[in-house]
Amino acid sequence: MTDSTRLNPADEIALGRDFMTLSQHVLSNFGTFSAEAYDLSALMSRIGLAGKTIARHLSLAGLLENVLGVTGETNVQGEAVKNMDHYANRVFLRAFEQSGLVCRLASEEMEKPYYIPENCPIGRYTLLYDPIDGSSNIDVNLAIGSIFSIRQQEGDDENGEAEDLLQSGRKQIGAGYILYGTSTMLVYSLGKGVHAFTLDPSIGEFILFQENIHIPDSGSTYSVNEGNFWQWEESMREYIRYIHRQKGFSARYSGALVADIHRILFQGGVFLYPGTIGHEDGKLRLLYESAPLAFLIEQAGGRASTGTQDILDVVPTKLHSRTPLIIGSKENVKVVESFLNK
Ligand code: AHM
Numbered sequence: 131m132t133d134s135t136r137l138n139p140a141d142e143i144a145l146g147r148d149f150m151t152l153s154q155h156v157l158s159n160f161g162t163f164s165a166e167a168y169d170l171s172a173l174m175s176r177i178g179l180a181g182k183t184i185a186r187h188l189s190l191a192g193l194l195e196n197v198l199g200v201t202g203e204t205n206v207q208g209e210a211v212k213n214m215d216h217y218a219n220r221v222f223l224r225a226f227e228q229s230g231l232v233c234r235l236a237s238e239e240m241e242k243p244y245y246i247p248e249n250c251p252i253g254r255y256t257l258l259y260d261p262i263d264g265s266s267n268i269d270v271n272l273a274i275g276s277i278f279s280i281r282q283q284e285g286d287d288e289n290g291e292a293e294d295l296l297q298s299g300r301k302q303i304g305a306g307y308i309l310y311g312t313s314t315m316l317v318y319s320l321g322k323g324v325h326a327f328t329l330d331p332s333i334g335e336f337i338l339f340q341e342n343i344h345i346p347d348s349g350s351t352y353s354v355n356e357g358n359f360w361q362w363e364e365s366m367r368e369y370i371r372y373i374h375r376q377k378g379f380s381a382r383y384s385g386a387l388v389a390d391i392h393r394i395l396f397q398g399g400v401f402l403y404p405g406t407i408g409h410e411d412g413k414l415r416l417l418y419e420s421a422p423l424a425f426l427i428e429q430a431g432g433r434a435s436t437g438t439q440d441i442l443d444v445v446p447t448k449l450h451s452r453t454p455l456i457i458g459s460k461e462n463v464k465v466v467e468s469f470l471n472k
C-alpha cells in the first residue's frame with residue numbers, strides 16, 4: 131500500500147516552493163499571528179496585486195491603446211505624465227479602496243495625499259509610492275519598477291498638508307519595490323531582513339525566490355548618469371576619475387533606479403544620483419524613492435547616504451522633497467563619502 135499523504139521528493143519540493151507565497155511569507159517572517167502581522171500580510175498582498183495588474187498591462191504595451199505615450203499633462207514635479215504613470219497610480223489607489231488597511235496614499239503623481247475616508251477609522255497605515263520608476267524606459271520596452279514605503283498613520287492631518295509625513299525614513303515600518311523586468315519580482319522588508327519573490331503568472335502568485343538577502347560588502351559596479359559629469363561638484367568628478375583608474379569596475383546605468391538597485395543588491399556596487407548645478411538636491415524624491423530603497427539596502431547590510439548624512443536621517447521639508455542619493459555596498463559608499471567630504 132502507498133502512503134496517500136506522501137509525494138515523490140521532487141514533487142514535494144515543488145509543492146513546498148509554490149506555497150511560500152508573499153502573504154504566507156509575511157506571516158512566517160513575523161513569527162506571530164498577531165493582528166499587526168495579519169494586517170501587514172494583507173497589505174503586502176494588495177501591493178502584490180497592484181504589481182500583478184501593472185505587469186499584465188505592461189505585457190500588452192504596443193497591443194492596447196493608451197499604454198505607451200504621454201497623457202499631455204504635467205505632474206507636480208513638472209514632468210510630462212506618461213499613460214503608464216497615470217494608470218499605475220490609479221491601480222495602487224484602487225487596490226487599497228475598500229481594503230480597510232490604508233487610510234491615505236501619497237505618490238509621485240499626486241500633489242497631495244489621497245484619502246480613503248471609509249478606511250480611516252480602522253486603516254492604521256499610510257502608503258507612499260512611486261507607481262512607475264524609470265518612466266523614460268516605458269516606450270522602449272526596458273525594465274521599470276514601482277517603489278513603496280509603509281508608515282504608521284499618525285494624527286488626523288486635518289488640513290491635508292501631510293505635515294506628519296515630514297519625518298525621517300526611520301519612521302518607515304516597511305518598504306520595497308516591484309521590478310518589471312524579464313520576470314516580475316517583488317522585494318520587501320518589514321524590518322526583519324530583505325526577501326525577494328518572483329511572479330509565477332501561471333498561478334498568479336509571487337513565490338519566494340530568496341530570503342534574508344545580504345548585499346556584498348563591496349562590488350565592482352558603479353551606476354550613475356555620467357552625462358551629468360560637468361554639472362557635478364568637482365569632488366564628485368574626482369571620485370569618477372578615481373573609479374576610471376581602478377581595474378575591474380563596470381558602469382551599468384539603466385535609467386530605472388529599481389533595476390539598477392536590484393543588480394547592486396544581489397551583486398554589490400554603488401548607485402549615485404548626486405546634486406547638479408541648479409539642482410543641488412539631485413532628482414530623486416526622498417519619501418517614496420530614496421528613503422524606501424535606503425530602508426531596504428540597510429536591512430540587507432548596505433548603506434545609503436546623501437554624501438554627508440544617512441538618507442534615513444534626512445527630514446524632508448515637503449512631501450516631494452528631493453535629496454542626493456549614494457546607495458549600495460557599504461565599502462563603496464564609504465569611498466564616495468571620503469571624496470565628497472575631503
Ligand atoms: P521617474 O520616477 O520619473 O522615472 O524618475 C526617476 C528615475 C530613476 O529611476 C532613474 O535612476 C533616474 O530617474 C534617471 O534620471 P536621468 O535620466 O536624469 O539619469
Ligand code: MG
Binds near residue numbers: 238262263264419
Ligand atoms: Mg521615480
